[in-house]
Each structure stands twice: as C-alpha cells, then as structure tokens.
Amino acid sequence: MKRIYLLFVIFFSCGKLLVTPESNNKPENNFEIFWREFDKYYSFFEYKGVNWDSLYNVYRPIVDNRISEKELFHILAAMLSVLKDGHILLLTPYGEYNYEGWWKDYPANYYYIIVEQYYLKNVVRLSNGKIISGDLNEELGYIHISNFKGDNDWNNSIDKVLDRLKNKKGLIIDIRNNGGGNTGKSEYLASRFADKKRLYSYIQWRNGPNHNDFTEPIPLYIEPSEKWRFIKPVAVLTNRQSFSAAESFVLAMRVFPNVTIIGSTTGGGSGSPILRELPNGWVYQIPVSVQLTPEKKFYEEKGLEPDIYVNTTYRDYIMRRDRIIDRAIVELKGKLKKEKSK
Structure with missing residues (x-):
C-alpha cells in the first residue's frame, strides 16, 4: 500500500483527480464505470486501431459480483494491456498496471x-x-x-x-x-x-x-x-x-x-493524462489528448x-x-x- 500511495502522489502532479460519484462498490459496476470512462476520454483508440467495444464483449461476460477484487484487477489490466500506452496507470491494493513495453525492449543508452x-x-x-x-x-x-x-x-x-x-x-x-x-x-x-x-x-x-x-x-x-x-x-x-x-x-x-x-x-x-477513481478507491490514469x-x-x-x-x-x-x-x-x-x- 505504501508504494501505491507514493505512486498516487507522483502521478497526481501529472493529472487532475476526478472522483466518480457512484457509490455502488460492486465488481460489475466498477467494471462498467472503468470501461465507460476510457470509452469517453481515451485519445488513441483510432490511432492504435483498438476496438474498445470488442474488448467489452470479450471481458464483460466474465465479470459478475461474485468475482474477487483481485480477479477484477487482472481483468482490467488485461484490457489495458491491449492499448500498450505508457501513460495508462491502474493502482490497486492487489497490484498495479503500467505498460513498460515502450522502453524495455530497447538499448539502455545511459549509465x-x-x-x-x-x-x-x-x-x-x-x-x-x-x-x-x-x-x-x-x-x-x-x-x-x-x-x-x-x-x-x-x-x-x-x-x-x-x-x-x-x-x-x-x-x-x-x-x-x-x-x-x-x-x-x-x-x-x-x-x-x-x-x-x-x-x-x-x-x-x-x-x-x-x-x-x-x-x-x-x-x-x-x-x-x-x-x-x-x-x-x-x-x-x-x-x-x-x-x-x-x-x-x-x-x-x-x-x-x-x-x-x-x-x-x-x-x-x-497524451496528457487525467486521474480518476472508482467507487472501490482504485485510482487510474487516462490520456485525454x-x-x-x-x-x-x-x-x-x-x-x-x-x-x-x-x-x-x-x-x-x-x-x-x-x-x-x-x-x-x-x-x-x-x-x-x-x-x-x-
């Protein structure tokens, strides 16, 4: 949790935190809000050739209110991995998602x-x-x-x-x-x-x-x-x-x-990012420009x-x-x- 808090502080300097008003803290509702917010704000769907509706059709059927929050985290992270965007962030008590492929497979070129x-x-x-x-x-x-x-x-x-x-x-x-x-x-x-x-x-x-x-x-x-x-x-x-x-x-x-x-x-x-928060307190970052x-x-x-x-x-x-x-x-x-x- 300490690392998550520190990352939250760091990324707060890069984006504006907008708290979602819904109070229904259930996996299905958190999934719907998460998908909907990316659908509304994310700026690179067309550029990256990603069909966000298709991802909804793949992952929504496996989300119900009986799954654990840890399972929900892995589902959301799997959706985000398709976008391959270094500005996207998801912080939870069960892990964090941040795409690193934009630099990991390249020469370091600095010591x-x-x-x-x-x-x-x-x-x-x-x-x-x-x-x-x-x-x-x-x-x-x-x-x-x-x-x-x-x-x-x-x-x-x-x-x-x-x-x-x-x-x-x-x-x-x-x-x-x-x-x-x-x-x-x-x-x-x-x-x-x-x-x-x-x-x-x-x-x-x-x-x-x-x-x-x-x-x-x-x-x-x-x-x-x-x-x-x-x-x-x-x-x-x-x-x-x-x-x-x-x-x-x-x-x-x-x-x-x-x-x-x-x-x-x-x-x-x-892409300039904003920060959002799900009803369960998870923080995520969306590029909007x-x-x-x-x-x-x-x-x-x-x-x-x-x-x-x-x-x-x-x-x-x-x-x-x-x-x-x-x-x-x-x-x-x-x-x-x-x-x-x-």
Missing part, C-alpha cells in the same frame, strides 16, 4: 555512474538529486535532469545551475531516463534557451462521444524567458526512456537553431528521432565510455570552432 565517475568534475546535486550538473571541461558544462516534477524549488534549482554554467561556451542537457512530469517545467527550462517566440507543437483534446472527436489542433509556442538566456551551442541527449514531458522539452528545444538532439529515439508518450509535432505529425509510440543517432554498446560500458556524450562533445566543439573562424 549515469560512468558519466559521473569518468566525465564530470565539480558535481553539484540539487532538487533532491533530480538535477545534477558538472564540468566536462573548461568550455563545456553538463546538466542531467531526471524528471520534470517539483515545485518552485525545481525552478530555483534550474536557475542556480544555469547561473553556475552561464560562462561555458556550450552545454549538454541530458534527459536520458527522464520519464516526464509537468510540461510547465519543461517549458520553463526550454525558455532559457529560446532566441525568439517559436511554434513547437500542437495539441488536440478529446471532446466528444466518438473516438475521433477532438478539438482543432491548438498551437503551442515557446517564448524567451525574461531571465538571461543561453543561446550558445547546446546538445540535448535522449534515449528511449525520455518520455512524456521530456518529449515536450525535445519538441521545444529542437526548434532553436543553436540546439542539436543527439542519442536515440524517445519513448513516444504524447494528442500532442503533435510542428508539422502536425503523430509521435505516439514511435517517439521523436534525434538529429544525430547514436547507440551505446556493452563494450562502451566495459571501456567506461559514453558514446552519446562523446558524440555531443565532438558536435559542440565543431560548432565552437566554426564560430571562432567566422
């Missing part, structure tokens, strides 16, 4: 112990270790951000890190293994690198009973921060575990001319491709090298050399 021990000097940890910074050399600084969750302390930590590294000639922003959080945080950070107001994405919200009922695409812009901005060369490092709000950060950063995305394709999580690239293309499941694709290998790990950081250093040094020759 922080190698970065800290063999690349960084003058390491500083802020925001309870969520933000780690250091010096790669005299010219280049490094920041790793493990997630985009937090309060004003997170913003203040970002400000402190950037102030510390403001005299560097180039920066590496590492969001490998960043599972997301609050898009407002990712925009806050991206605004510190903005040269001018730029369109970086579109979003559509599910807004009707049909699975293809959506608002028109709403443009999202990133604007320059009122604070000082770092408009020198920047490399953003990604891997498959860069997900959700981390991908919003990639979308924003890659529209700036001074930024290069390096690493592997991101996790492909583009679709985020698109500036070209109005889907990246759900597929992820966002880097400008420069690099994989690490087991041999790299044995040799204590991070091939993605090595490539980023080469890229930044090349840009600095070009600037000097102008």
Whole structure:
C-alpha cells in the first residue's frame, strides 16, 4: 500500500483527480464505470486501431459480483494491456498496471555512474538529486535532469545551475531516463534557451462521444524567458526512456537553431493524462489528448528521432565510455570552432 500511495502522489502532479460519484462498490459496476470512462476520454483508440467495444464483449461476460477484487484487477489490466500506452496507470491494493513495453525492449543508452565517475568534475546535486550538473571541461558544462516534477524549488534549482554554467561556451542537457512530469517545467527550462517566440507543437483534446472527436489542433509556442538566456551551442541527449514531458522539452528545444538532439529515439508518450477513481478507491490514469509535432505529425509510440543517432554498446560500458556524450562533445566543439573562424 505504501508504494501505491507514493505512486498516487507522483502521478497526481501529472493529472487532475476526478472522483466518480457512484457509490455502488460492486465488481460489475466498477467494471462498467472503468470501461465507460476510457470509452469517453481515451485519445488513441483510432490511432492504435483498438476496438474498445470488442474488448467489452470479450471481458464483460466474465465479470459478475461474485468475482474477487483481485480477479477484477487482472481483468482490467488485461484490457489495458491491449492499448500498450505508457501513460495508462491502474493502482490497486492487489497490484498495479503500467505498460513498460515502450522502453524495455530497447538499448539502455545511459549509465549515469560512468558519466559521473569518468566525465564530470565539480558535481553539484540539487532538487533532491533530480538535477545534477558538472564540468566536462573548461568550455563545456553538463546538466542531467531526471524528471520534470517539483515545485518552485525545481525552478530555483534550474536557475542556480544555469547561473553556475552561464560562462561555458556550450552545454549538454541530458534527459536520458527522464520519464516526464509537468510540461510547465519543461517549458520553463526550454525558455532559457529560446532566441525568439517559436511554434513547437500542437495539441488536440478529446471532446466528444466518438473516438475521433477532438478539438482543432491548438498551437503551442515557446517564448524567451525574461531571465538571461543561453543561446550558445547546446546538445540535448535522449534515449528511449525520455518520455512524456521530456518529449515536450525535445519538441521545444529542437526548434532553436543553436540546439542539436543527439542519442536515440524517445519513448513516444504524447497524451496528457487525467486521474480518476472508482467507487472501490482504485485510482487510474487516462490520456485525454494528442500532442503533435510542428508539422502536425503523430509521435505516439514511435517517439521523436534525434538529429544525430547514436547507440551505446556493452563494450562502451566495459571501456567506461559514453558514446552519446562523446558524440555531443565532438558536435559542440565543431560548432565552437566554426564560430571562432567566422
């Protein structure tokens, strides 16, 4: 139960909790509410080619008020597994469901112990270790951000890190293994690198009973921060575990001319989630929107491709090298050399 409570707190920061008013706490009623809420709000049925009505016809006949809550959990989890969506969550006393296939079958492409021990000097940890910074050399600084969750302390930590590294000639922003959080945080950070107001994405919200009922695409812009901005060369490092709000950060950063995305394709999580609660107290999370690239293309499941694709290998790990950081250093040094020759 402690883990379930902690996960509830974590995910509350990502979505709005809406408590269902029905008080009939029976398996059949809980199933009906659960199915109906996904039918009403979930944003990727058509994109994923999932017939939600067919799943109802498969699973509804095996649900009656005599089954245990543990059996009900396994039935709901089986339905959710068809959607293969990393933003979907179901928390119960009998287990939790959260799809992990979006990252588990891909190369790790990140071992922080190698970065800290063999690349960084003058390491500083802020925001309870969520933000780690250091010096790669005299010219280049490094920041790793493990997630985009937090309060004003997170913003203040970002400000402190950037102030510390403001005299560097180039920066590496590492969001490998960043599972997301609050898009407002990712925009806050991206605004510190903005040269001018730029369109970086579109979003559509599910807004009707049909699975293809959506608002028109709403443009999202990133604007320059009122604070000082770092408009020198920047490399953003990604891997498959860069997900959700981390991908919003990639979308924003890659529209700036001074930024290069390096690493592997991101996790492909583009739906903003809300939280719901069943009469039995189980909490579940439903993605209710679709985020698109500036070209109005889907990246759900597929992820966002880097400008420069690099994989690490087991041999790299044995040799204590991070091939993605090595490539980023080469890229930044090349840009600095070009600037000097102008």
